[in-house]
Amino acid sequence: MRVVVTGGAGFIGSHIVQRYLAESADVLVVDDLSGGHREAVPAGAGLAVGDITDPSIVEGIVAHRPQLIVHAAAQVSVSRSVADPEHDRAVNVAGTRNVVHAANAAGARVVFLSSGGAVYGEADGAAETAPAAPISPYGRHKLEAEAIVRESAHGYGIARLANVYGPGQRGDLEGGVIAIFVERLQRGDRIDIHGDGEQRRDFVHVDDVASALSVIGATDRSGTWNVATGVGTSINQLVAKLGGLMGVVPATRYVARRDGDVGISRLAIARIGSELGWTPGIRIDDGLARLIAGG
Ligand SMILES: NC(=O)c1ccc[n+]([C@@H]2O[C@H](COP(=O)([O-])OP(=O)(O)OC[C@H]3O[C@@H](n4cnc5c(N)ncnc54)[C@H](O)[C@@H]3O)[C@@H](O)[C@H]2O)c1
Incomplete structure (x- = not known):
């Protein structure tokens, strides 16, 4: 090929x-x-x-x-x-x-x-x-x-x-919220959460x-x-999961919601499942644990 x-x-x-x-x-x-x-x-x-x-x-x-x-x-x-x-x-x-x-x-x-x-x-x-x-x-x-x-x-x-999300994602760019948060938590830096943190994403x-x-x-x-996974995770849940996995209490600050940030983005995955037989294999908790463990 x-x-x-x-x-x-x-x-x-x-x-x-x-x-x-x-x-x-x-x-x-x-x-x-x-x-x-x-x-x-x-x-x-x-x-x-x-x-x-x-x-x-x-x-x-x-x-x-x-x-x-x-x-x-x-x-x-x-x-x-x-x-x-x-x-x-x-x-x-x-x-x-x-x-x-x-x-x-x-x-x-x-x-x-x-x-x-x-x-x-x-x-x-x-x-x-x-x-x-x-x-x-x-x-x-x-x-x-x-x-x-x-x-x-x-x-x-x-x-x-x-x-x-996953290994190799840069933490200095927008969009890669997990990479950004992990990097900040590893450095002991505060995390800025845009809006109320209840916005949900399909990671x-x-x-x-x-x-x-x-x-x-x-x-x-x-x-x-x-x-996608079809599962929504809020930014607040994400921060709590990362803190738990890394054994830290994240320092957070709520800042202004960003223009164009949607409240929820979660996708259905029935079509790829039925037509191509693909389903996601990595649950968010396992994926985050792997990422923090360095893989
Ligand atoms: N990361 C996400 O969550 C996400 C979500 C939805 C869609 N996507 C899409 O997935 C693709 C890969 O995204 P990523 O997160 O790996 O981003 P990335 O920035 O790591 O990768 C994009 C690559 O494209 C290269 N590139 C940019 N402009 C180019 C040009 N004019 N000519 C040649 N190369 C160029 C960059 O150097 C870079 O290596 C993109 O099409 C993006 O829109 C990403």
Whole structure:
């Protein structure tokens, strides 16, 4: 199996690469290293440093002769998408168009990492048929990119991910709330909780995401699937769980709710279960325990 993973130097992408290498695939990472780093690319994978917004990337991808392209490269910051929507559009829409061109030219299937949280907006158990209600340019552009991916000539899978966590996630970026909290607790720093902390999220472990993407990559079906746990955890519950696991009483401060923060984001996972036979294997308590233990 010959695979290209865009964004393979990033958090989720590097776990995907690891998984394909374990399946003896020939993997090329395409990443501009704007958010990821060279050291994160697992040994055994090739790295082509390049920007997906540059049309010449198409040639570089096709030269690898991939049968599958997993497209994880993205502008991932919601707040940056608000501050600079044109940049977000360039990476997340035009960049996706280039990746789909490459897939069409190479005869490859495309698996695209979309965002359930950003696409559905406020959602308590959203199924894939729920109306999209993105509240940020990031969410709107992910939706536009999904439409481009659906035009792929050789099959596609769209994975609408919930909030992903696990080893390798950076604690200095927005979004990775678990990584941020763990880092702060390890340093003995105070945790800032936006709003009242009762907002709930569907936290899915990156190993579960990698296994779901592998299933989506392997099927002949084209479709859109939520990749989540279906379980909501509030930020207050999360802080309590982390404190318990780390044996500390977290120092917290409640600060202003962030613009665009939804009250609940929880996804339904019946479709991926019934159509592809995938279910998440890692409960939040176990995933957090593993993360804190360093794995
Ligand atoms: N982390 C989450 O909870 C989450 C949730 C939903 C969806 N997603 C999606 O999953 C994918 C991976 O996210 P992540 O959390 O691993 O983020 P990440 O920032 O760790 O990885 C993104 C990678 O894309 C690369 N990249 C960015 N712009 C690029 C460009 N123009 N050309 C080439 N490479 C570029 C970065 O260098 C980085 O390595 C993204 O598409 C993101 O939208 C993530």
